[in-house]
Amino acid sequence: PNRAAVEEAARFFREHDRFLVLSHVNPDGDATGSALGVVLMLEQLGKEYVVVNEGETPLKFDFLPRFDRLRNLRKQPLTEMFEAVIAVDCADESRMGDVRPLFASGAAVLNIDHHPTNDMFGTVNLVRPEAAATAEILFEVAEEAGIAFNEELALCIYTGLLTDTGGFRYSNTTPRVMEIAARLLTYGVKPGEVAERCLEEITFAHVKILRRALQTLQLSHQNLVASICVSVDDFAEAEAKREDAGGLVNYCRNIEGVEVGVSFVESEPGIVKVSMRARDRVDVSAVAKQLGGGGHAKASGCTVKGTIAEAKQKVWDVLEPALGVKHDE
Numbered sequence: 399p400n401r402a403a404v405e406e407a408a409r410f411f412r413e414h415d416r417f418l419v420l421s422h423v424n425p426d427g428d429a430t431g432s433a434l435g436v437v438l439m440l441e442q443l444g445k446e447y448v449v450v451n452e453g454e455t456p457l458k459f460d461f462l463p464r465f466d467r468l469r470n471l472r473k474q475p476l477t478e479m480f481e482a483v484i485a486v487d488c489a490d491e492s493r494m495g496d497v498r499p500l501f502a503s504g505a506a507v508l509n510i511d512h513h514p515t516n517d518m519f520g521t522v523n524l525v526r527p528e529a530a531a532t533a534e535i536l537f538e539v540a541e542e543a544g545i546a547f548n549e550e551l552a553l554c555i556y557t558g559l560l561t562d563t564g565g566f567r568y569s570n571t572t573p574r575v576m577e578i579a580a581r582l583l584t585y586g587v588k589p590g591e592v593a594e595r596c597l598e599e600i601t602f603a604h605v606k607i608l609r610r611a612l613q614t615l616q617l618s619h620q621n622l623v624a625s626i627c628v629s630v631d632d633f634a635e636a637e638a639k640r641e642d643a644g645g646l647v648n649y650c651r652n653i654e655g656v657e658v659g660v661s662f663v664e665s666e667p668g669i670v671k672v673s674m675r676a677r678d679r680v681d682v683s684a685v686a687k688q689l690g691g692g693g694h695a696k697a698s699g700c701t702v703k704g705t706i707a708e709a710k711q712k713v714w715d716v717l718e719p720a721l722g723v724k725h726d727e
């Protein structure tokens with residue numbers, strides 16, 4: 399599948415000497431695993447790099463190699479401008495957060511991603527919506543570039559595959575995903591340990607947030623939609639960080655008969671992060687896109703300004719026609 403684009407991406411690694419490597423805001427396992435996978439590839443090729451994120455990377459990923467090289471731009475701003483940029487798992491430049499100002503004018507940008515909503519912002523675009531994870535695409539690039547696989551690189555790529563397929567359970571789990579995962583295990587990745595860190599282990603703060611969020615659980619749209627809300631006060635009461643609120647939306651979507659699960663998480667006063675998860679009837683990437691976000695058919699998100707109640711109204715306005723059902727709370 400698009401061999402030429404994979405070759406072009408591999409050439410991009412070879413052609414430049416110093417790189418800015420970035421993923422998306424509130425990075426997940428695919429974003430972090432892919433960014434650090436790129437870093438390990440660059441090291442093997444004898445290249446220089448700075449790997450950044452607008453904010454903090456969740457500590458749950460601190461088992462990944464070079465985690466300590468991830469630079470939080472809010473804490474450690476950069477003044478350097480970069481001529482070569484590798485962006486992974488970013489559908490568009492707004493997903494990068496405040497990283498765009500580090501691009502030199504006319505910078506060469508390699509865009510490696512699997513979101514169908516990707517707007518092809520790169521000078522080289524390796525975008526494959528049929529890939530389960532950006533890490534899956536990175537595996538192909540590494541092979542093409544003649545990179546020697548070892549346990550560290552395998553761990554980064556495996557983490558992306560594992561997390562974006564929900565532990566090899568979602569419908570994006572293809573034979574190719576399983577083949578690559580099997581290959582990666584031969585380099586020494588310990589699947590039980592990675593799953594423990596990425597999928598099983600939760601913080602106490604997460605459970606405290608969950609306890610509060612479950613009180614808000616609500617069915618609407620003739621029980622086809624389940625939603626849950628977390629306010630800034632909930633975060634304060636639970637002494638929780640934003641990353642502690644991850645995964646709440648799954649409790650909604652998993653309820654029998656529910657087609658769409660939605661979580662409304664007020665990360666700061668007046669800013670509501672919306673996450674959506676779908677079964678089959680609705681393409682939630684289209685819903686998120688109408689609200690300025692994006693994602694995949696079965697997992698999407700957007701950020702809405704206003705109160706939780708206002709965010710809910712905005713989402714309902716788009717969801718009603720998509721479902722063909724009124725919200726009837």
Ligand code: 5GP
Nearest residue numbers: 489673674691692693694697698699700701
């Ligand atoms: P989550 O709900 O876990 O934050 O995101 C689910 C999916 O939607 C991910 O694939 C993520 O990349 C995408 N997504 C979440 N928020 C946004 C957003 O604000 N903009 C875009 N373009 N995609 C998003």
Ligand code: MN
Nearest residue numbers: 426428429487
């Ligand atoms: Mn991601």
Ligand code: MN
Nearest residue numbers: 428487531532
């Ligand atoms: Mn991804």
